[in-house]
Amino acid sequence: MTTTQADPADSLVGSTVPVTRTARWSVLRRVWPPVIAIAVAVGLWWLATSVLAAPTSLLRQTAPQKALPAVGELLSRGVLLSDTGYSLYRLLVGLLVAAVIGIPAGLLIGLNTTVERAAAPLVQFLRMISPLSWTPIALAVFGIGNQPVIFLIAAAAVWPILLNTVAGVHAIEPGYLHVARSFHATRTEVLTAVILPAIRGHIQTGLRLALGIAWVVLVPAEMLGVRSGLGYQILNARDQLAYDQVVAVVLVIGVVGYLLDLVARLALGGRTGRSRHG
Template sequence: MWWAATTVLCAPQSLLRQTAPQHVVRALADLVSRGVLATDTAVSLYRLLIGLLIAALIGIPTGLLIGLSRTAERAANPLVAFLRMISPLSWTPITVAVFGIGSQPVIFLIAVAAVWPVLLGTVAGVHAIDPGYLHVARSLHASRVEQLTAVVLPAVRVQVQNGLRLALGIAWVVLVPAEMLGVRSGLGYQILNARDQLDYASVVAVIAVIGALGYLLDLAARLLLAPRRSPQR
């Protein structure tokens, strides 16, 4: 179907003829042989991981605070509801003005996009804890730190893992358009660069690589972050 749509059904002068499978495969081989694809993939993955790390370092503690404190929850709910509905890419002009050109704006946009699933997943996990567990811990004179480490953190682990997996998908989607804005490396930049040269075969080749990497990242997240089931007795 791909070959028919881009070869048989397209007009001879159409640029879509460049996106036929045979041309895309050659473009992909050329990107690999020149080392461009490996370099830009490594840069994109670096930005993704740093952005996710920042989102986790902010989202998990903040989610615990909001979930455990009713006062903090009442104060933070309007702000969270307001900020999380703003598109991360709308922060681009301010981000570039603050951080300049380079990886920092991209990492910031990834962190802004990924922090909300982590934060909300943590809050949901805290709210799902059976209050009886906390009552028992308090009756045994457990300190707040002991309650946190012995009751809260084990109980919210699954929700935090689900939030991180969801954040990974959102961050990967935001990464590509963020790399089209004032950077000279990364997979998003390669799409923009190939488009400017009217090299649509390379555009589709990089898109295919982005889809394949996204699938592999989600598969890795499922394997690493999936909740472990206890063996049946």
């Protein structure tokens, strides 16, 4: 009696087909909901601006068939790329200033009960003030240019960083600190070996929240006398009554903001644990 041995290659091919189909179906399940949502949003946008809007309404200039080509026109002129670069520069510098202030202040408040009780009313008072309320003071102190814009961004972004840092310090298990002190660790060693690693997730969450707030504040802040940036381009297009370009810049702001949040999620590890933000 003869026996037939199965070819290992055949079994490998047979097992690969279902796996490949499963992987493709998994990708489709992840992709089609946002694709359909975007298509519905664009359809409603077209319906509101091209069908429901009156023939003489300015809304017809903001229709997708006019705004989307305007994006390509602005890109071909090199306007959007340079202005996006200016906006990102101001954003990053403002975030850096906010982090340099917020993280040390959060550590001081979180580690010292007396300082926390003293600072709590002031922090709660200041964080409830709209950052744009400081615009006249910023212009009076810094004048026209990048400095007032960076100041307003930092004034908006510092609070989620500070408060998440404080929350991270409060969330540290006291046993870790007791163990470090039992080994006669210095304050610097406790800070670098115990506290900072323990609050890293909270700081990452604070930075991501600060990024979103800063991007929202950036656009109106760039309408304060600077002659570059995405906020300035919105005013420039409005003054020319080019509302298709206004919507084009708004679309770019949304896309860049989405990409910034995506990069922050990837770079910061996607940490969305316990947080307290302003």
